[in-house]
Amino acid sequence: MSDRILFMLAEQDVFSKAWLRAPASTDVARDTDSMFMWLWWFCVVWFVFLMALMVYWVIKYRRRPGTVAPKSASHNTPLEVAWTIIPTLFLVYIFFRGFHGWIEKIVAPGDAIEMNLTGARWYWSIDYPNGAQSPASTRIGAKDIPVFYMPAERSVKLRMQSQDVMHAFYVPDFRIKQDLWPNRYSQMWFKAHAPDGTLKHPVVSNDAKDEVAKALSGVPYEDHWLFCAEYCGDEHSEMAGIIRVVPEDAFNRWLDAIKNGTGTPAEIGQAIWKLRCSSCHTVDGGKNTGPTWKNIWGHEAQMMTGKMIMVDENYVRESILNPQAQIVMGFQGQNMPSFAGVLNDKQITAVIEYIKTLSDMGTLGDPAHPAGMDAKVGTPGTETKPGEKPADKPQ
Amino acid sequence: MSHASPAAFNELDPHDASHHGQHEHHAIVGPFQLRLVLVTLLFFTFATVAFAQIEVFVEGLIGGPLPWWVNVAGAMSIAVVKSLLVMAIFMQLRYDNPMNSIIMAFTFAALAIFIVFTGIDLLGRSQVDAYKAENIKAGGTDEIVSKKRDAFLAKMVDRYGAEEGKAKYEELDHEFNHAHEESAAAPEGNTPNLSRERVGLTGALLEVAPAKGEHAEHGAAHEGAEPGKKGEKTNPMGQESEGP
Amino acid sequence: MTTLDSRDNRPLWQRYVHGHHWRTQAEEFDGAKLGFWLFLTTEVLLFGGIFCAYAIFRSLYPGAWKEGSSLLDWKIGGINTAVLLISSYTMAVSIYYIQVGKISRARLNLMFTILCGALFVTLKLLLEYTPKWTGWFFFMDPALGHHSIDAAAGNGLFGLFRHVEGYGGKRPGSLYEYGFGHDPHMPLWWSVYYVGTSIHALHVIIGMILIFRVWLKAGKGVYGPNYYTGVEIAGLYWHLVDLIWIFLFPLLYLIH
Amino acid sequence: MSSGHHSHGSYLESKGGFFANVLDWATTVDHKKIGVMYLFAILFMFFLGGVAALAVRIELLEPVRVKTTFTATGTEPVTQLLRADVAADIKNKDGTPAKDTLLTAGTRVQTHPAAKTVLGNELTSGTQVDVLDDAGKTVVQTATLKGSVSVTDPKTGAATASKITGQFFGSPDATAIAAGNNTYNRLFTLHGAIMVFMVIVPSVPASLGNFFLPLMLGAKDVAFPRLNLLSWYIYVTGSIFAVSSIVLGGVDTGWTFYTPYSTSTDADSIRVVFMILGAFILGFSSILTGLNFIVTVHKLRAPGMGWFDMPLFVWAVYSSGIIQVLATPVIGITLLLLVFERITHIGIFDPALGGDPVLYQHFFWFYSHPVVYVMILPGMGIITELIAVHSHKRIFGYRAIAFASLGIAGVSFIVWGHHMFTSMSEVASTIFSALTFLVAIPTAVKVFNWVGTLYKGSITINTPMLYALIFLFTFSIGGLTGLPLGTLSTDMHLHDTYFVVAHFHYVMMGGTIMAFIGGIHHWWPKMFGKMYNEKAAMLGAILVFIGFNVTFFTQFFLGVRGMPRRYASYVDEFQTLHIISTIGSFILLAGFLVHLSVFVASLVAGRKAPANPWGGLTFEWLADSPPEEHNFAHEPLCTHGPYDYDTTVPPHWDPKDYPIPAENLAAAGSH
Structure with missing residues (x-):
């Protein structure tokens, strides 16, 4: 079939090298490329045919003074019908082929990893399945461009939403593009090929964390630009990102590495405890500068004033933000610094969650609510909002 | 477009002289006819109002809503008749x-x-969502996620036994999603890996509305009242489609 | 184009001469009507945008629409419909009187039409818009019946142009925070309601001006059995305004 | 205007003194004068939009994304030097610290790490260097530095042997970038809005159409001459509104005014409202023109002229009139809602308030897609005339072309969704994609018919014909590149990239503007009674052709390679193509300047034009050059088809110069 020949041409010919900066990096994108190159040849054939006729006739039938053009047909029905029907048939074919490739692009396979992508003026951010965000970025000019690690040979589905105006998620190497709206989700998926070293953009990651760097040392990767393709204001052209495709196992290692500081609320709480609190508060009932955290949640504690206070969310929150307000009997004179401005609401909630896990009266009291319940439904990072009653309060 | 159709235009008579070019005077519609039309129009106005009232009455009678198209079809067909009258005669x-x-x-x-x-x-948006939902699972089926779900399930089974544990697991799983839907999330509440069930296009972002409870109640009433209407959104997550 | 000869004592309409680029007066009349129908096309499609927004949002958020229409008083809408229909009749009849040469009766009917238009706008403004904006005449508006005047008055007319904090300073003016809504999409309903009815009211006012101009010219004897293009065109415009209202009324007030 | 007094002078004839003339033109209801007034207003707007376009092209000469770059021409391996993480004192040539408030001692110079891989090979020049402050974070450079830069080693304190001749350019910090981008955004919005609403939409119908449609029909004027004048004043008012937004600081919404951006940007300013109102007002002008033409065609054709005796230009303008009347009111209500939304914060299109931005896109494209055909159809009409007249040949497939015009007008209403494949639901995308291909069919038929007309013609190559051929070339490219954009899978890649930019420039500029300029040349002798310099005009045409293709064909490559549109800056790899494109735009400018001078020379010292310089058969060639005030001394009678070149001697031509072969006449008799 001539189709097949054209497709073969489309794969390797010099024209496709001229048109396409780099080979497509996903299977569906390759299909798009062959469609495009097919269309290119289709257009070239028609165009050259028409222009050749035009030039030839203009030269051949140029005006000679004193002669008048011979009588010629003013119309030719079979010819006109033919040149209406034939393009129509081609168009039907083009439509169906385009439709086929497009359906593949928009319907994600069932085994895709889902991630949330947010566009805002003027940055991208992705929440990974474990709730972490990519700490990696690279500096392009005056702006830090985020680097998103993605597994190779694995379908990734993005659920996308904008925070303000419209944006469009556009990865030229994957040949995909989808608008993002505020207040409504849109979706896009891709399955990138394994890095073969052919595609490298002149960028480098400033990975802040050592463990991240360690997780990825020596790993081959391939970078793809991520652009915003829907006009969104002043820094529209600066709203870029880099999709860095690494082998899946490296991706998983990296994902674990960046989990530090993220994860389920309780896990985050534990990490915060390690960093900020463990010097004064134990979690195993041992004595230290401050009261231990073991089995305080849900118990009443006697204050310096003699008052009994139930240790609950509001108490813990107050103790973190304003430690001198209520001081537990026996710990007078220990000046715990305020963590207002150091810990944000999310982190405070995480600490609360962690304290709960340490108590027999806390969530452990109700075995249905063990620590990190969120993790079991695969949705870490859905912390209770400050000021809101936790959904899993035992009472 | 069909301005050129031969039926509308006679090539030999491009100016439509045979239609009306010849007589200087145009159609004169007499006052009687006009009055008749006015009375008919007023009657139809009465009829359309009456229709709406009757509908409310009937709904009370049968104790449930009529199909959604009844009042649209009724009111609109009367309006179309009225407008045709106005255009044709007036x-x-x-x-x-x-x-x-x-x-x-x-x-x-x-x-x-x-x-x-x-x-x-x-x-037509949600139609395709429903189509897609068949091969999409909540939270994805990524190992990272599913392993944890499996671990949780195992824990539950371990703690409560096979039957009860599974039920407990599903209950919590649902409660989680449900709680999330309810959580009238703040605009920045773009939590990972969860589709909030959306009501229309706006989800719970609009807080111009009154208190949460009232809203939920209203929504529920409304969904009950209009089965099969747009209010009943397809949950993009497929499996957890029970509403509040 | 008219050629006026000062020595000619016949009424103006008898002396009318059609524009030089037309072949006959009948053709000029026909052309003018054709042109005006094309213009009416644009009017229909202008309102078409509002109807489209109505259809889409009603399908997406039936709850808001149900609630919204229940907050409007069909009695006021019904009276307004009748007023417009009657004015349409008087307009049509005035064309008849011009055609048969009874100019003064035609003028009477034209004036009646204008008054009907004025009544329509007054009812709309006084009994529908004002209570919703200010709480005045609250007893006229059933929707305001259970609402204190103070609360409604707090959201004064000028709240419409108030810059509200939150949502990037883009929350709707108080006009759309009509205090009784339960459905979060009520602002959309009010948007469609106000845009639709206010643009329609604007058309009513334009129509009144057109008819008033015709009324004046008829007084000078410009129109008569021989020449009444202006009356006819003003009439077409007025009927179109009526036509739009025939659809707006059930859509906004009755359908729920 | 009274039928009483006929003046038999040309319509251009002076009415007395200067003020009398001005008053005469300002209050004229003569379609010819209004057409000429439109022509000059449109050409002025074209100039304004062109200036904005050139500014945009100049901005795109280099990416500003890389903020601080200098060219290193060190004698030592720069690699080593820069890798050593040295502290640098950056000084001007004369030894004074350059901008020492910004670049203090201790400022670190670090290579762009990715450049390391390049370093080994060819880091003689072009290395990119980021200037970091002590925290290793922020770029502090804000000035353009030129001159030598010395780099000192912090450990020894000694200057290294190597000198880096540096050139810092760009405006490095984010605020300055944003400000620069802001200007760019305002420029491309201005360019788009002016070119679409004020140039291309009215270009052919309102100027050439106004002038020639009544002439071609043998009528004395359009149906509603006073409305015609009103439409010109509305046009001017709308333009003033829109352009005054520049004076107020410019608008950065893009000509499409997509929500929620357009309802939130510049919230404290009235200028966006001004621009929107300008477009709204211009809509009325467009409606009045279209309406006027439709009634004129229906009612004022010359005696004996049936629908299929009309010139195809009239058919085209008539078809576009239908679109103008049916589509423009929708943009009217859209823009009105947008203004309402901005002023009173209603939420029909704003998702934050429950509205739907995609609904806005539907509203917008329901007008803006059909209006694409308002732009191109009259252009196609002109091309049909040019090819027939300058080939002295009966047009091939008259009815096919006429019905294709109507067909395009009809189909134009059901394809608007192809502007929204990345934002629509899947069902709608599929339907719209399928419908989109329908447009290709009548368009293809037209192109085939034009080329077919050349066959066995008697073709003169002059400027109008050259433009007709240029049109066939560029418009074919524009049409064919529409295929990948209508195809769903490829459009997902190409949407909102430079491919789209190139495509619609090939259609709008390569189509409408080329036809417009060709038409101006074709009818120039008729309009002003003066001939122009053919050779100079052809030079201009060739320059325009070359410049146009250099400018826009490169943009196809840019698009396929992934350069999104409306970018003030870009990644470096696109720079070469952008430079080529900018060079092309200046060739284009040169071409237009040649044309301008040809026109001016013609008006000042042109040779007097004969009544029928090209031997056209349509009625306008029957009139004098320039036509008298009421077009024709006697009402013309339609006795032959508009393109019966093989059997009819053109008016004002000597039958000796046009010896019709006897067999033609015999064939005509049998026909």
Whole structure:
């Protein structure tokens, strides 16, 4: 079939090298490329045919003074019908082929990893399945461009939403593009090929964390630009990102590495405890500068004033933000610094969650609510909002 | 477009002289006829109001809502009849150059195209979501996620036994999602790996509305009241589609 | 185009001469009507945008629409419909009187039409818009019946142009925070309601001006059995305004 | 205007003194004068939009994304030097610290790490260097530095042997970038809005159409001459509104005014409202023109002229009139809602308030897609005339072309969704994609017919014909590149990239503007009674052709390679193509300047034009050059088809110069 020949041409010919900066990096994108190159040849054939006729006739039938053009047909029905029907048939074919490739692009396979992508003026951010965000970025000019690690040979589905105006998620190497709206989700998926070293953009990651760097040392990767393709204001052209495709196992290692500081609320709480609190508060009932955290949640504690206070969310929150307000009997004179401005609401909630896990009266009291319940439904990072009653309060 | 159709135009008589060029005086519609039309129009106005009232009455009678299209179809068909009357007699389309009627027909065709195609897009979104939902699972099926779900399930089974544990697991799983839907999330609440069930396009972001409870109650009432209507959104997550 | 000869004592309409680029007066009349129908096309499609928004949002958020229409008083809408229909009749009848040469009766009917238009706008403004904006005449508006005047008055007319904090300073003016809504999409309903009815009211006012101009010219004897293009065109415009209202009324007030 | 007094002078004839003339033109209801007034207003707007376009092209000469770059021409391996993480004192040539408030001692110079891989090979020049502050974070450079830069080693304190001749350019910090981008955004919005609403939409119908449609029909004027004048004043008012937004600081919404951006940007300013109102007002002008033409065609054709005796230009303008009347009111209500939304914060299109931005896109494209055909159809009409007249040949497939015009007008209403494949629901995308291909069919038929007309013609190559051929070339490319954009899978890649930019420039500029300029040349002798310099005009045409293709064909490559549109800056790899494109735009400018001078020379010292310089058969060639005030001394009678070149001697031509072969006449008799 001539189709097949054209497709073969489309794969390797010099024209496709001229048109396409780099080979497509996903299977569906390759299909798009062959469609495009097919269309290119289709257009070239028609165009050259028409222009050749035009030039030839203009030269051949140029005006000679004193002669008048011979009588010629003013119309030719079979010819006109033919040149209406034939393009129509081609168009039907083009439509169906385009439709086929497009359906593949928009319907994600069932085994895709889902991630949330947010566009805002003027940055991208992705929440990974474990709730972490990519700490990696690279500096392009005056702006830090985020680097998103993605597994190779694995379908990734993005659920996308904008925070303000419209944006469009556009990865030229994957040949995909989808608008993002505020207040409504849109979706896009891709399955990138394994890095073969052919595609490298002149960028480098400033990975802040050592463990991240360690997780990825020596790993081959391939970078793809991520652009915003829907006009969104002043820094529209600066709203870029880099999709860095690494082998899946490296991706998983990296994902674990960046989990530090993220994860389920309780896990985050534990990490915060390690960093900020463990010097004064134990979690195993041992004595230290401050009261231990073991089995305080849900118990009443006697204050310096003699008052009994139930240790609950509001108490813990107050103790973190304003430690001198209520001081537990026996710990007078220990000046715990305020963590207002150091810990944000999310982190405070995480600490609360962690304290709960340490108590027999806390969530452990109700075995249905063990620590990190969120993790079991695969949705870490859905912390209770400050000021809101936790959904899993035992009472 | 069909301005050129031979039926509307006679090539030999480009100026439509045979239609109306010859008589200086145009159709004169007498006051009696006009009065008749006015009475009919007023009657129809009464009828359309009465229809709406009767409908409310009938709904009370049968103790449930009528299909959603009943009141639209009723009111709109009366409106169409009224407008046809106005156009035909008051605006004299009936006695006029047919070209004017053709123009009006094209206008309404364009309007219909406009509304129908826009509707196909904006009202057809969730259809495709439902189609997609078949091969999409909540939270994805990534190992990272599913392993944890499995671990949780195992824990539950371990703690409560096979039957009860599974039920407990599902209950919590549902409760989680449900709680999330309810959580009237703040605009920045773009939590990972969860589709909030959306009501229309706006989810819970609009807080112009009154208290949460009231809203939920209203929503529930509304969904109950209009089965099969747009209010009942397809949950993009497929499996957890029970509403509040 | 008219050629006026000062020595000619016949009424103006008898002396009318059609524009030089037309072949006959009948053709000029026909052409003018054709042109005006084309213009009416644009009017229909202008409102078409509002109808489209109505259809889409009603399908997406039936709850808001149900609630919204229940907050409007069909009695006021019904009276307004009748007023417009009657004015349409008087307009049509005045064309008849011009055609048969009874100019003064035609003028009477034209004036009646204008008054009907004025009544329509007054009812709309006084009994529908004002209570919703200010709480005045609250007893007229059933929707305001259970609402204190103070609360409604707090959201004064000028709240419409108030810059509200939150949502990037883009929350709707108080006009759309009509205090009784339960459905979060009520602002959309009010948007469609106000845009639709206010643009329609604007058309009513334009129509009144057109008819008033015709009334004046008829007084000078410009129109008569021989020449009444202006009356006819003003009439077409007025009927179109009526036509739009025939659809707006059930859509906004009755359908729920 | 009274039928009483006929003046038999040309319509250009002076009415007395200067003020009398001005008053005469300002209050004229003569379609010819209004057409000429439109022509000059449109050409002025074209100039304004062109200036904005050139500014945009100049901005795109280099990416500003890389903020601080200098060219290193060190004698030592720069690699080593820069890798050593040295502290640098950056000084001007004369030894004074350059901008020492910004670049203090201790400022670190670090290579762009990715450049390391390049370093080994060819880091003689072009290395990119980021200037970091002590925290290793922020770029502090804000000035353009030129001159030598010395780099000192922090450990020894000694200057290294190597000198880096540096050139810092760009405006490095984010605020300055944003400000620069802001200007760019305002420029491309201005360019788009002016070119679409004020140039291309009215270009052919309002100027050439106004002038020639009544002439071609043998009518004395359009149906409603006073409305015609009103439409010109509305046009001017709308333009003033829109352009005054520049004076107020410019608008950065893009000509499409997509929500929620357009309802939130510049919230404290009235200028966006001004621009929107300008477009709204211009809509009325467009409606009045279209309406006027439709009634004129229906009612004022010359005796004996049936629908299929009309010139195809009239058919085209008539078809576009239908679109103008049916589509423009929708943009009217859209823009009105947008203004309402901005002023009173209603939420029909704003998702934050429950509205739907995609609904806005539907509203917008329901007008803006059909209006694409308002732009191109009259252009196609002109091309049909040019090819027939300058080939002295009966047009091939008259009815096919006429019905294709109507067909395009009809189909134009059901394809608007192809502007929204990345935002629509899947069902709607599929339907719209399928419908989109329908447009290709009548368009293809037209192109085939034009080429077919050349066959066995008697073709003169002059400027109008050259433009007709240029049109066939560029418009074919524009049409064919529409295929990948209508195809769903490829459009997902190409949407909102430079491919789209190139495509619609090939259609709008390569189509409408080329036809417009060709038409101006074709009818120039008729309009002003003066001939122009053919050779100079052809030079201009060739320059325009070359410049146009250099400018826009490169943009196809840019698009396929992934350069999104509306970018003030870009990644470096696109720079070469952008430079080529900018060079092309200046060739284009040169071409237009040649044309301008040809026109001016013609008006000042042109040779007097004969009544029928090209031997056209349509009625306008029957009139004098320039036509008298009421077009024709006697009402013309339609006795032959508009393109019966093989059997009819053109008016004002000597039958000796046009010896019709006897067999033609015999064939005509049998026909």
